[in-house]
Amino acid sequence: xxxxxxxxxxxxxxxxxxxxxxxxxxxxxxxxxxxxxxxxxxxxxxxxxxxxxxxxxxxxxxxxxxxxxxxxxxxxxxxxxxxxxxxxxxxxxxxxxxxxxxxxxxxxxxxxxxxxxxxxxxxxxxxxxxxxxxxxxxxxxxxxxxxxxxxxxxxxxxxxxxxxxxxxxxxxxxxxxxxxxxxxxxxxxxxxxxxxxxxxxxxxxxxxxxxxxxxxxxxxxxxxxxxxxxxxxxxxxxxxxxxxxxxxxxxxxxxxxxxxxxxxxxxxxxxxxxxxxxxxxxxxxxxxxxxxxxxxxxxxxxxxxxxxxxxxxxxxxxxxxxxxxxxxxxxxxxxxxxxxxxxxxxxxxxxxxxxxxxxxxxxxxxxxxxxxxxxxxxxxxxxxxxxxxxxxxxxxxxxxxxxxxxxxxxxxxxxxxxxx
Amino acid sequence: xxxxxxxxxxxxxxxxxxxxxxxxxxxxxxxxxxxxxxxxxxxxxxxxxxxxxxxxxxxxxxxxxxxxxxxxxxxxxxxxxxxxxxxxxxxxxxxxxxxxxxxxxxxxxxxxxxxxxxxxxxxxxxxxxxxxxxxxxxxxxxxxxxxxxxxxxxxxxxxxxxxxxxxxxxxxxxxxxxxxxxxxxxxxxxxxxxxxxxxxxxxxxxxxxxxxxxxxxxxxxxxxxxxxxxxxxxxxxxxxxxxxxxxxxxxxxxxxxxxxxxxxxxxxxxxxxxxxxxxxxxxxxxxxxxxxxxxxxxxxxxxxxxxxxxxxxxxxxxxxxxxxxxxxxxxxxxxxxxxxxxxxxxxxxxxxxxxxxxxxxxxxxxxxxxxxxxxxxxxxxxxxxxxxxxxxxxxxxxxxxxxxxxxxxxxxxxxxxxxxxxxxxxxxxxxxxxxxxxxxxxxxxxxxxxxxxxxxxxxxxxxxxxxxxxxxxxxx
Numbered sequence: 060x061x062x063x064x065x066x067x068x069x070x071x072x073x074x075x076x077x078x079x080x081x082x083x084x085x086x087x088x089x090x091x092x093x094x095x096x097x098x099x100x101x102x103x104x105x106x107x108x109x110x111x112x113x114x115x116x117x118x119x120x121x122x123x124x125x126x127x128x129x130x131x132x133x134x135x136x137x138x139x140x141x142x143x144x145x146x147x148x149x150x151x152x153x154x155x156x157x158x159x160x161x162x163x164x165x166x167x168x169x170x171x172x173x174x175x176x177x178x179x180x181x182x183x184x185x186x187x188x189x190x191x192x193x194x195x196x197x198x199x200x201x202x203x204x205x206x207x208x209x210x211x212x213x214x215x216x217x218x219x220x221x222x223x224x225x226x227x228x229x230x231x232x233x234x235x236x237x238x239x240x241x242x243x244x245x246x247x248x249x250x251x252x253x254x255x256x257x258x259x260x261x262x263x264x265x266x267x268x269x270x271x272x273x274x275x276x277x278x279x280x281x282x283x284x285x286x287x288x289x290x291x292x293x294x295x296x297x298x299x300x301x302x303x304x305x306x307x308x309x310x311x312x313x314x315x316x317x318x319x320x321x322x323x324x325x326x327x328x329x330x331x332x333x334x335x336x337x338x339x340x341x342x343x344x345x346x347x348x349x350x351x352x353x354x355x356x357x358x359x360x361x362x363x364x365x366x367x368x369x370x371x372x373x374x375x376x377x378x379x380x381x382x383x384x385x386x387x388x389x390x391x392x393x394x395x396x397x398x399x400x401x402x403x404x405x406x407x408x409x410x411x412x413x414x415x416x417x418x419x420x421x422x423x424x425x426x427x428x429x430x431x432x433x434x435x436x437x438x439x440x441x442x443x444x445x446x447x448x449x450x451x452x453x454x455x456x457x458x459x460x461x462x463x464x465x466x467x468x469x470x471x472x473x474x475x476x477x478x479x
Numbered sequence: 480x481x482x483x484x485x486x487x488x489x490x491x492x493x494x495x496x497x498x499x500x501x502x503x504x505x506x507x508x509x510x511x512x513x514x515x516x517x518x519x520x521x522x523x524x525x526x527x528x529x530x531x532x533x534x535x536x537x538x539x540x541x542x543x544x545x546x547x548x549x550x551x552x553x554x555x556x557x558x559x560x561x562x563x564x565x566x567x568x569x570x571x572x573x574x575x576x577x578x579x580x581x582x583x584x585x586x587x588x589x590x591x592x593x594x595x596x597x598x599x600x601x602x603x604x605x606x607x608x609x610x611x612x613x614x615x616x617x618x619x620x621x622x623x624x625x626x627x628x629x630x631x632x633x634x635x636x637x638x639x640x641x642x643x644x645x646x647x648x649x650x651x652x653x654x655x656x657x658x659x660x661x662x663x664x665x666x667x668x669x670x671x672x673x674x675x676x677x678x679x680x681x682x683x684x685x686x687x688x689x690x691x692x693x694x695x696x697x698x699x700x701x702x703x704x705x706x707x708x709x710x711x712x713x714x715x716x717x718x719x720x721x722x723x724x725x726x727x728x729x730x731x732x733x734x735x736x737x738x739x740x741x742x743x744x745x746x747x748x749x750x751x752x753x754x755x756x757x758x759x760x761x762x763x764x765x766x767x768x769x770x771x772x773x774x775x776x777x778x779x780x781x782x783x784x785x786x787x788x789x790x791x792x793x794x795x796x797x798x799x800x801x802x803x804x805x806x807x808x809x810x811x812x813x814x815x816x817x818x819x820x821x822x823x824x825x826x827x828x829x830x831x832x833x834x835x836x837x838x839x840x841x842x843x844x845x846x847x848x849x850x851x852x853x854x855x856x857x858x859x860x861x862x863x864x865x866x867x868x869x870x871x872x873x874x875x876x877x878x879x880x881x882x883x884x885x886x887x888x889x890x891x892x893x894x895x896x897x898x899x900x901x902x903x904x905x906x907x908x909x910x911x912x913x914x915x916x917x918x919x920x921x922x923x924x925x926x927x928x929x930x931x932x933x934x935x936x937x938x939x940x941x942x943x944x945x946x947x948x949x950x951x952x953x954x955x
Contacts, residue, residue, distance in 0.1 A: 308752035322738040444949035451941035
């Protein structure tokens with residue numbers, strides 16, 4: 060750090076997040092605190108959800124009856140590639156499942172498959188995001204231990220969020236994912252590549268055309284999502300920046316304490332207090348290290364997931380808009396041309412139904428998501444604030460014990476002075 | 480040694496006077512900080528807005544020696560016993576200097592008040608003198624020349640060094656001026672309470688006679704001595720038998736300088752980094768505020784938490800300003816190390832001069848002996864010329880012998896004087912150095928304790944802020 064020069068006026072620089080190239084990329088150095096502990100029985104965990112729009116009147120207390128744990132990353136080396144699989148253990152009391160316990164091994168690709176299936180089948184539900192495929196910046200490889208651990212924790216959270224979802228947890232694909240020893244056959248099902256391409260092109264065409272009338276509630280939702288997205292990104296950036304600055308602070312502290320200890324060796328009377336201060340600083344730098352780790356393991360991953368969520372939300376809104384637009388296109392055709400009336404009429408009715416379904420699904424899930432988001436972020440912020448308090452309490456104890464040792468000495472000294 | 484504190488604090492509206500608060504420590508700086516903490520530790524905003532003003536007022540406090548103090552470096556008959564001294568204010572002045580250019584500089588007001596009533600039983604009115612930094616330097620240089628065996632209390636630094644980035648390196652910056660004012664006062668108090676220095680007449684005049692003081696100093700002729708001493712010290716010379724103890728002290732002073740400056744540099748870098756950490760937190764407040772607009776339930780919790788975090792970010796300014804006092808205490812001893820070294824060097828010089836004089840005497844004696852006995856032991860020009868041109872006449876020889884006798888006895892006197900000077904210097908220096916070491920240990924121990932107190936205060940603030948933020952987050 061000795062060669063590092065601080066820019067002359069750092070205060071503006073501090074507040075100017077966008078220029079910092081650091082802030083463009085997601086953090087990679089995150090290790091997480093929440094482990095994959097399995098509860099012993101499904102009934103031992105209780106989750107509360109607000110499933111109705113009217114939050115005040117109906118509160119459904121849902122008991123969690125399915126638990127998933129992701130652990131045990133293992134490396135697999137074949138002729139073509141090397142990849143990591145994770146053990147996925149399921150315990151459930153649901154009747155849809157033949158057994159109450161399952162163990163399978165899945166790789167990242169499998170998770171991606173699951174998520175895309177869920178999004179296809181439930182286009183206007185909010186599916187929790189997966190950790191990123193790989194990291195841009197830095198020398199992190201895919202097989203770095205920290206990276207694997209971070210990913211494992213994120214995958215664990217992903218599956219558990221699905222478990223907690225009242226609709227998604229009943230998905231056939233989800234069941235298959237958790238139970239099938241070989242996912243191969245399932246992967247071959249579903250719309251093929253060409254039909255998916257066609258869908259995408261239609262969606263693009265529709266989005267170019269624009270919607271006739273967007274319901275007010277979804278306009279509001281869109282505005283919220285845009286705003287939320289920028290805010291959560293900023294909070295994420297600031298947190299990353301804080302971690303960076305804390306690390307540099309800690310590095311300097313590590314250079315600072317030896318200068319006291321060095322000086323102490325030169326002195327006689329003064330050696331003890333100098334050593335005392337040097338040791339205090341050393342201990343505080345350790346506390347700083349722990350604190351940084353907590354920030355990286357708890358607050359940052361949560362914020363990060365919600366940055367990804369924001370993108371998910373935007374995608375959901377687009378899909379909903381597309382469904383509506385598809386209906387409108389067909390409806391227009393029906394109203395104007397009166398060509399192929401019968402077939403078209405049915406189609407339009409179908410599409411209208413689809414719009415209704417999509418909208419109500421989104422509506423319900425939106426409330427659910429808002430609550431989960433609030434809970435998650437609240438818990439992350441509270442935890443971070445707690446940890447800060449703990450950090451300062453520990454440092455306080457360190458300095459107070461030093462003071463006590465010195466005061467003890469100076470009291471002795473005054474007694475001696477009195478005596479003489 | 481116990482000091483009692485006579486505090487007289489002038490606020491704009493009224494004067495608060497407390498008498499004789501006994502304190503277990505004697506360092507002026509620590510007292511400043513101590514009062515600052517006990518008096519104003521609860522009122523954060525007041526501290527921030529008025530701190531500069533209050534600190535100025537606080538340092539109008541005075542150390543008065545209680546009876547029965549131990550005789551030491553700062554005991555015995557002291558100037559300080561008889562008068563209060565403080566450097567109370569600073570002002571900007573402009574005037575045309577020697578080359579007719581407009582110069583702006585700062586002057587400091589030295590106020591003195593004799594503590595004892597005068598012969599006719601009344602209290603004398605206070606004296607006040609305006610002095611600028613260069614005059615303090617002149618005084619100190621005079622004192623160094625006049626008392627070369629004293630470890631001279633240092634002045635506050637000429638230019639701001641070890642500056643972390645937010646701190647100004649500008650000599651005109653009000654914070655710098657304020658810290659310099661405190662440093663100058665500290666210098667005067669140390670000098671005025673020193674057993675030897677406090678009796679100096681030039682010092683007295685410095686404190687009381689604004690006009691004409693400079694002439695008085697120059698009349699002492701110390702400048703010439705200073706110049707020759709500087710030349711001599713800059714020359715490379717080797718001492719045959721240096722004073723072992725003083726050599727050790729010199730070595731110690733070198734290391735002390737090195738370690739304290741290293742520490743100060745490291746501290747500056749730490750301060751820089753800590754500032755960055757705190758200030759980046761300031762972004763949370765802004766973002767949470769904007770975010771709270773779109774949230775129904777979370778909004779209030781977010782925003783109020785943001786306010787607390789803003790306070791956290793802002794608190795670093797005061798914290799680091801306090802730490803500057805600690806840095807100043809360390810700097811004082813960084814400069815003291817230089818002064819300590821100078822005493823050792825002065826002795827080396829004196830010792831060298833003694834060795835030279837002894838050498839000279841030996842050679843003169845030898846020459847006399849040769850002349851007297853006619854036996855040439857050493858190579859000399861006279862020897863050669865005698866051989867070439869023949870021996871000189873008896874009258875010339877006689878004259879030269881007498882001259883040599885004179886020179887020899889002069890030489891003996893010189894050696895005696897130089898020896899006495901050397902021994903006296905060593906003796907006094909050793910005494911003063913011992914007392915300096917005691918003072919240093921005490922001062923620095925207090926400094927370290929005050930540093931710990933600062934850290935504790937910072938931790939307590941941190942605990943409070945984040946506990947508050949936590950409460951707000953719980954309301955999300």
